[in-house]
Amino acid sequence: MNRNHDAAHSEESAEPRLIDHLIELRARLLRAVVGLILVFLALMPFASDIYAMLAQPLLASLPASGKLVAVDPAGGFFVPLKLAFFAALLVSVPWLLYQAWAFVAPGLYQREKRLAVPLLVSAVALFYIGCAFAFFLVLPTVFGFLARFTPDVVAMTPDIGKYLDFVLVIFLAFGASFELPVALVILVLLGWVTPQQLKDSRGYAIVGVFVVAAIITPPDVVSQLMLAIPMVLLYELGILASRWLKPVSEQSPTA
Template sequence: MSDIPEQDQPMPLVSHLTELRTRLLRCVVVVFVVFACLFSFAQQIYTLVSAPLREYLPPGATMIATDVASPFLTPFKLTMMVSLFLAIPMILHQVWGFIAPGLYKHEKRVAVPLLVSSILLFYLGMAFAYFVVFPLVFKFFAHATPEGVTMATDIASYLDFVMTLFFAFGVAFEIPVAVVLLIWIGVVDVKYLRKIRPYVVIGCFVVGMILTPPDIFSQTLLAVPMWLLFEIGVLAGGMIRKRSDEDPEQEQQDRPPATRP
């Protein structure tokens, strides 16, 4: 029995747009529902996120708010971002529900693990930033503060800084998913990625130098995980390509027909 799409008949453009609007509205509703549940804890959430910095403030020093509305708007903004991050699984579920009918079974066998892995790796990257990178970064900044200068960070500036790092590390930890996708769609092959491994290692250290303080320890702490994630992606991509090569008849059956939407 050939492997064919679940919905082989093209849908009208209006139907596609209507479904897209519905799924976008569901995403917005989910974000606001999560936000409504977290709003009363906005101050506690900011206290938790700012803990890595406050631990290294000088005795008697505190974070400051230089804008009149910052004490309210900054925790509000953080809570909204946290709501968005927590809603990512539901958002990706809606994305999957929109594109899945146009995929074939062999595509879904790869797409589903990649989708789940991308969510877990993004959260893992954020956790790595909070528990490993932040303490090192703020400890370095605290020790690098010139004599006679009191370290008192503005709460809005701190939020912008940590959200940039959260996003950067979350994206950096998506390296295995990106590598597997590149191999799966045929942009690169495993042999080529293994050939450029030395350049990848150098690139990881360059990224580590940009995203972390200028000390070899914290640079290595980011570069080594990125390199290991790259190797995991190459290994997983090689397994997927090997399985595809071993089953050419199934790939022939899975080939989309001319009427595929």
């Protein structure tokens, strides 16, 4: 009789907790969306200026009279707005991650919080660094390389929509690739691999890095090398970081 009463009481107490979690989740999602919308509205008046800045790596490699064209009649209006939304999303990443963290943090142990915070901050910083690396180094180098080998009888007039899609893919590729050290640290902390195993697998990792770079970058050697070489260095950084965060006594993988 007492067991049935305890089970019924446990079910009754679990239901309010679930409702409280759902209410908290809804509030966090609402705050995240409202923050994103506010940033987007703030950037909308500057959409054309943002696109002009984004187009500079390509325009610098074109002739003085070179310009981008809008194949779609409405492209001149909607493409800058699309860029403004993605720029707002990029700017809002810390706010969005904070809302996610505020939701899950109460359920974490203190040790997990101490590890999660630097990993989260490092992931955001590395993603921004990857995007900046792509914009300031990769795009000017790639466009200069392509323009140098374009025949003089061919006029380069890229479409603004296709150019934006290309740049966004490059940003995503480099931003995600720069997350490699964080991914390695997480694997070590989970006990799936050890720093020594990562070190011993360095040769295979380098081959894999060049394969990945060949797949996700444009079909030219320059961009592939400019992604592969930083990823190899980031792999080494991931090994060093995992050794620092994982005590020597805990470096054996769990069964």
